[in-house]
Amino acid sequence: MSERETASPVPEAEGMGRRAFCLGALATGLVVACGGGGGGAPAPAPAPPPPAGPLTTTDTKADFLATPNGTTRDYRNLGNFFLIHDATGIYAMTAICTHMGCTVGAPVGGQIACPCHGSQYDLGGGNLVGPATSPLVHFQVTEATPGGFLAVNTAQTVAANVRLT
Numbered sequence: 065m066s067e068r069e070t071a072s073p074v075p076e077a078e079g080m081g082r083r084a085f086c087l088g089a090l091a092t093g094l095v096v097a098c099g100g101g102g103g104g105a106p107a108p109a110p111a112p113p114p115p116a117g118p119l120t121t122t123d124t125k126a127d128f129l130a131t132p133n134g135t136t137r138d139y140r141n142l143g144n145f146f147l148i149h150d151a152t153g154i155y156a157m158t159a160i161c162t163h164m165g166c167t168v169g170a171p172v173g174g175q176i177a178c179p180c181h182g183s184q185y186d187l188g189g190g191n192l193v194g195p196a197t198s199p200l201v202h203f204q205v206t207e208a209t210p211g212g213f214l215a216v217n218t219a220q221t222v223a224a225n226v227r228l229t
């Protein structure tokens with residue numbers, strides 16, 4: 065059994081249908097993001113790149129390893145990534161969709177969905193549903209200081225099976 069937690073939730077289109085999101089966007093003038101700028105496929109709203117380099121979280125290794133497997137911390141506001149604890153340790157993964165660069169939603173039920181064109185990923189970043197064809201990249205996770213807060217280096221990608229233990 066796993067439990068999901070999110071720190072610093074990001075207010076976006078989560079939990080909204082595409083239609084509701086687009087109607088809201090229309091009301092705020094975001095017409096192009098929902099295809100109102102001339103028909104055809106909706107244009108994505110690419111996420112800004114995160115600041116490159118180590119970003120210090122508010123989680124320590126010891127505390128985060130004590131959480132249930134599947135626990136996710138939402139650091140999209142810090143650097144557009146998630147920090148995740150699974151059965152083999154801690155990893156960090158981008159929240160930027162590999163299709164056209166939108167910020168994906170927070171994990172729900174072990175899946176991550178992109179609001180722009182519907183791509184879905186599993187909690188390890190693997191593709192479940194397109195149009196994205198590449199997995200979400202993982203970043204290096206270290207302790208900023210021994211026993212201190214975890215730092216995620218968004219300038220250093222690692223293999224998807226790398227874990228901090």
Ligand code: FES
Binds near residue numbers: 162183
């Ligand atoms: S940007 Fe197209 S599905 Fe995410």
